[in-house]
Amino acid sequence: xxxxxxAQFVANGLMLGMMxxxxxxxxxxxxxxxxxxxxxxxxxLTVGAFTGYSTYLGLKLLGVANPWLQVAAVVIVACAAMALxxxxxxxxxxxxxxxxxxxxxxxxxxxxxxVLRESVRLFYPDGANPKRFPxxxxxxxxxxxxxxxRLDSVLLFLxxxxxxxxxxxxxxxxKLGLAIRAVAQDEETAKTxxxxxxxxxxxxxxxxxxxxxxxGVMNGLYYNEINFGMGLWLGVIGFSAAIVGGLGNIxxxxxxxxxxxxxxxxxxxxxxxxxxxxxxxxxxxxxAIMAWRPTGLIAERTxxxx
Amino acid sequence: xxxxxxxxxxxxxxxxxxxTAFAVAFMWAENxxxxxxxxxxxxxxxxxxxxxxxxxxxxxxFEMREPAMNCVTIAALLVFVAFFHDDHFPxxxxxxxxxxxxxxxxxxxQFGYAGVLNFAAAAFLGTGCYTxxxxxxxxxxxHLLVLAAxxxxxxxxxxxxxxxxxxxxxxxxxxxxxxxxLLFRTFLEVNDTLGGPQGLKLPSMNLLGMTFNDNFIVAGxxxxxxxxxxxxxLALAVLAFAVTRRLERSWIGVSLDAIRLDETAAACFGIxxxxxxxxxxxxxxFMAGAARALYALMLGFIAPTNFTFGDxxxxxxxxxxxxxxxxxxxxxxxxxxVVLPEKLQLIQxxxxxxxxxxxxxxxxxxxxxxxxxxxxxxxxxxRPR
Numbered sequence: 001x002x003x004x005x006x007a008q009f010v011a012n013g014l015m016l017g018m019m020x021x022x023x024x025x026x027x028x029x030x031x032x033x034x035x036x037x038x039x040x041x042x043x044x045l046t047v048g049a050f051t052g053y054s055t056y057l058g059l060k061l062l063g064v065a066n067p068w069l070q071v072a073a074v075v076i077v078a079c080a081a082m083a084l085x086x087x088x089x090x091x092x093x094x095x096x097x098x099x100x101x102x103x104x105x106x107x108x109x110x111x112x113x114x115v116l117r118e119s120v121r122l123f124y125p126d127g128a129n130p131k132r133f134p135x136x137x138x139x140x141x142x143x144x145x146x147x148x149x150r151l152d153s154v155l156l157f158l159x160x161x162x163x164x165x166x167x168x169x170x171x172x173x174x175k176l177g178l179a180i181r182a183v184a185q186d187e188e189t190a191k192t193x194x195x196x197x198x199x200x201x202x203x204x205x206x207x208x209x210x211x212x213x214x215x216g217v218m219n220g221l222y223y224n225e226i227n228f229g230m231g232l233w234l235g236v237i238g239f240s241a242a243i244v245g246g247l248g249n250i251x252x253x254x255x256x257x258x259x260x261x262x263x264x265x266x267x268x269x270x271x272x273x274x275x276x277x278x279x280x281x282x283x284x285x286x287x288a289i290m291a292w293r294p295t296g297l298i299a300e301r302t303x304x305x306x
Numbered sequence: 307x308x309x310x311x312x313x314x315x316x317x318x319x320x321x322x323x324x325x326t327a328f329a330v331a332f333m334w335a336e337n338x339x340x341x342x343x344x345x346x347x348x349x350x351x352x353x354x355x356x357x358x359x360x361x362x363x364x365x366x367x368f369e370m371r372e373p374a375m376n377c378v379t380i381a382a383l384l385v386f387v388a389f390f391h392d393d394h395f396p397x398x399x400x401x402x403x404x405x406x407x408x409x410x411x412x413x414x415x416q417f418g419y420a421g422v423l424n425f426a427a428a429a430f431l432g433t434g435c436y437t438x439x440x441x442x443x444x445x446x447x448x449h450l451l452v453l454a455a456x457x458x459x460x461x462x463x464x465x466x467x468x469x470x471x472x473x474x475x476x477x478x479x480x481x482x483x484x485x486x487x488l489l490f491r492t493f494l495e496v497n498d499t500l501g502g503p504q505g506l507k508l509p510s511m512n513l514l515g516m517t518f519n520d521n522f523i524v525a526g527x528x529x530x531x532x533x534x535x536x537x538x539x540l541a542l543a544v545l546a547f548a549v550t551r552r553l554e555r556s557w558i559g560v561s562l563d564a565i566r567l568d569e570t571a572a573a574c575f576g577i578x579x580x581x582x583x584x585x586x587x588x589x590x591x592f593m594a595g596a597a598r599a600l601y602a603l604m605l606g607f608i609a610p611t612n613f614t615f616g617d618x619x620x621x622x623x624x625x626x627x628x629x630x631x632x633x634x635x636x637x638x639x640x641x642x643x644v645v646l647p648e649k650l651q652l653i654q655x656x657x658x659x660x661x662x663x664x665x666x667x668x669x670x671x672x673x674x675x676x677x678x679x680x681x682x683x684x685x686x687x688x689r690p691r
Contacts, residue, residue, distance in 0.1 A: 239481060
């Protein structure tokens with residue numbers, strides 16, 4: 001295969017991997033502090049992308065034309081709004097079901113995701129149709145042989161990387177991160193040490209949801225299109241990625257995200273006669289990995305307590 | 307042990323008659339306000355009956371005189387169907403509810419008894435339908451066998467998932483089935499031999515020389531052609547119900563309950579976890595596939611959009627709304643979920659939103675469902691104190 005085309009595939013795969021990793025990090029953070037799967041995560045991403053889009057429209061009405069200012073505003077508003085939404089979901093939907101069977105939590109968040117998705121479809125003006133997300137980043141390209149490296153892709157990738165590094169630093173180097181890790185390890189002990197459990201949970205949900213909003217805006221800027229169903233797909237893939245990596249482990253989630261993107265890319269490259277089957281291939285690989293390592297590649301360290 | 311006094315049968319019969327009358331009135335109601343009025347009246351009646359304690363004897367009749375009450379329920383359904391014998395729409399609704407009910411019985415065995423998660427119901431429903439479509443188009447297999455084949459292939463396809471489902475637990479098991487559901491849908495859409503996104507057409511069902519898609523006349527009364535399908539769906543539902551109930555009552559049911567409640571303890575008592583999980587998973591998929599194959603024949607058309615992740619979720623919400631593990635609950639919830647949006651055209655557009663909101667409310671305020679599963683009755687006539 002031509003090297004330029006291969007590079008194109010790799011670049012595209014890295015981009016996808018970054019988005020999946022951002023979503024997967026959210027799943028794994030929530031699982032860490034509360035031992036729950038919040039399945040509305042993907043739809044929070046959708047709402048985030050639509051919030052970003054609305055912000056852009058609002059700025060245009062106000063006459064702000066500087067693209068850098070617009071990008072900054074879109075990202076900040078989307079992330080802040082979704083952080084708030086994530087905390088509200090944690091407070092009013094997830095926390096009341098603490099202690100209920102895992103199935104109930106899974107279902108209530110699945111249904112909440114449906115509510116969010118359907119609300120975007122029904123109540124956002126013309127929400128049932130895809131929206132054209134503006135190109136806000138410079139699209140200058142460097143030609144490397146037959147491969148075009150676009151500046152906006154590089155910027156988006158670096159932005160995603162920055163978010164992941166920021167979350168890493170937050171978890172490992174700050175007092176808040178210490179509290180989050182303490183809650184994840186043992187809720188009761190963390191409480192007796194004077195950690196405000198509810199606050200830590202809410203903040204964790206806010207951080208994860210903001211990361212999802214960032215992924216949503218990133219998706220919009222990269223593909224220049226957003227629609228109400230984008231989150232479902234990204235959410236399921238992010239969930240699979242978090243699971244494949246091993247729940248509760250941030251590095252597992254990042255690994256899983258890039259692995260899933262790699263699987264899709266390999267599926268598209270290796271099955272040229274049937275590139276339409278790339279998602280089938282990727283999901284089949286996920287099922288196979290689950291059969292091989294039932295608790296993910298970086299396994300959860302738990303022991304059965306009877 | 308002395309025989310316990312038999313619970314009187316009449317409260318159950320009265321309840322069944324009232325429900326039938328309500329169903330007839332509900333179907334009869336034409337415009338939105340009549341429908342809302344009938345619904346509100348029913349809601350008030352149920353609340354009043356609960357406050358005054360009139361519901362208890364009826365519930366007791368259902369619990370203690372089960373064989374008789376099962377017959378009463380079937381009779382009530384037949385009365386309802388007879389009322390609308392030449393009307394297509396209500397019969398279509400009844401057929402749909404019966405099929406959904408049968409599918410949910412399969413899921414009840416999986417979720418409610420064995421505790422095996424299955425978020426890929428749509429994939430198994432789809433397998434059943436596509437099998438039926440291909441077999442009825444390309445072979446001259448009798449249609450009863452086509453239904454059985456639909457179920458069998460669904461169970462067979464499910465066996466691909468057995469290894470990962472057995473090895474994983476909790477969230478990890480959920481992702482296996484969710485991934486499979488999405489895989490299946492994508493596969494259908496890109497696969498040209500199975501019709502791709504356009505789907506497939508199915509011929510009319512044929513049984514004992516009767517063509518199901520013709521209206522027919524018995525004793526001078528014309529019946530809608532849907533009557534065939536309703537009766538077939540009823541037969542299937544009764545069969546599935548009997549199997550589910552027998553299974554629940556038997557030692558197998560006890561084993562399944564033990565596995566769901568505590569795997570470690572169950573294994574310590576010598577219950578073969580893998581064997582019973584496989585049985586529950588396979589049986590559930592078989593029932594779902596066969597029932598949905600009948601529905602496909604009734605509608606005459608299938609497409610990948612009938613088998614989305616959302617459809618799997620609707621099935622799970624039905625058993626959850628009804629009360630996990632209680633077949634009667636599944637019946638009630640199936641009726642609500644299928645018929646309400648069809649009658650209230652106003653909410654048709656918002657139906658997924660409403661289902662979702664309904665399930666959220668149920669999970670927050672009544673997590674055991676509308677009709678919670680009663681305590682297992684180990685001894686005849688024994689009641690928990």
